[in-house]
Amino acid sequence: MIKELFSENKQLLSFEVFPPKKEEEFANAFLVLDSLAGLQPDFISVTYGAGGSKSKKTVEIASYIQNNLKINALAHMTCVGSGKEDIDAVTAQLKEANVNHVLALRGDRPSYMSDEQFNSRHFPHASDLTGYLNSSTDFHIAGACYPEKHYEAKDLDSDLLHLKKKCAAGAEFLITQLFFDNQVYYEFLDKARSTGISLPICAGIMPITSAKQLGTTVSLSGSSVPKKLADLIATYGDDPAEMRKAGIDYATEQILDLKAHHVDGIHIYTMNKPKVAREIVSAIK
Numbered sequence: 001m002i003k004e005l006f007s008e009n010k011q012l013l014s015f016e017v018f019p020p021k022k023e024e025e026f027a028n029a030f031l032v033l034d035s036l037a038g039l040q041p042d043f044i045s046v047t048y049g050a051g052g053s054k055s056k057k058t059v060e061i062a063s064y065i066q067n068n069l070k071i072n073a074l075a076h077m078t079c080v081g082s083g084k085e086d087i088d089a090v091t092a093q094l095k096e097a098n099v100n101h102v103l104a105l106r107g108d109r110p111s112y113m114s115d116e117q118f119n120s121r122h123f124p125h126a127s128d129l130t131g132y133l134n135s136s137t138d139f140h141i142a143g144a145c146y147p148e149k150h151y152e153a154k155d156l157d158s159d160l161l162h163l164k165k166k167c168a169a170g171a172e173f174l175i176t177q178l179f180f181d182n183q184v185y186y187e188f189l190d191k192a193r194s195t196g197i198s199l200p201i202c203a204g205i206m207p208i209t210s211a212k213q214l215g216t217t218v219s220l221s222g223s224s225v226p227k228k229l230a231d232l233i234a235t236y237g238d239d240p241a242e243m244r245k246a247g248i249d250y251a252t253e254q255i256l257d258l259k260a261h262h263v264d265g266i267h268i269y270t271m272n273k274p275k276v277a278r279e280i281v282s283a284i285k
Helices: 002-006 022-036 052-068 084-096 117-121 126-136 154-167 180-192 213-220 227-236 242-260 272-285
Strands: 010-019 043-046 072-078 103-105 139-146 171-174 200-205 263-269
Touching: 002 010, 002 139, 002 171, 002 227, 010 022, 010 103, 010 200, 022 043, 022 272, 052 072, 052 084, 072 084, 072 126, 084 126, 103 126, 103 200, 126 154, 139 154, 154 171, 154 180, 171 263, 200 227, 200 242, 227 242, 242 263, 242 272, 263 272
Parallel strands: 010 043, 010 263, 043 072, 072 103, 103 139, 139 171, 171 200, 200 263
Antiparallel strands: none
8 A cells, every 4th residue: 555655754756657548559658667667666646538448548557557567556537527427437447457546636627518517517626536435445545736726726725725625535645736846845835734734745746858848738737937947948948958958957956855855755747758757766866
């Protein structure tokens, strides 16, 4: 169990991967996982796509991590467009695959979802999904948290009250949204602890290895970009090799500082780039 690893007074190292969009990319996905496994992570999380076929891909990747690589697999599960039957179906697939850790998320509203559908969804929040899974399965459940608040939250204080509900509903540990300014994380951690949130919190780090990443993944996350990172991108953005190196150095510096502050764990958003992960891990050990 992942939660027991935290009690061993070690800083956990984990990775996030995403399932391939096309069937023909699966062989490469397994090579990515084999490479990441060599870095001996404590767990690997697998993102979740809405819709039956995409959830099967999540289960297939998670199963490979759990059963072939013998590493704890943490399967993402979103509920924004799902009813109880949908969640039960994915739950059954995960159980059959011997995957017993899930990251319970609300998920982003799909573009096709009407206001009426969105406002009448079965699980309004991730805390509702957490509570349902906690009462209906024997899964070990993780939750997400947002150092710069969830983009729909009024402010960080109200967001932390939602997070507290998630913890009370049965989450065992938390993983943050990506952030680029460690001070933001430390301030969030202080506020979370003073709000009564005592669960382990893994710090989510994404290496920015191309300028394009900032315009896509990062803008979706709502994470702010500090001047130091913006300057790096302005300087090296047009030189792919230099940008890659600068991005890896920036993430490495972030992680070394976090480790020095004794964070519970480091969760690297790998973007399915094992070579980048390997360079960072070799620099932080």
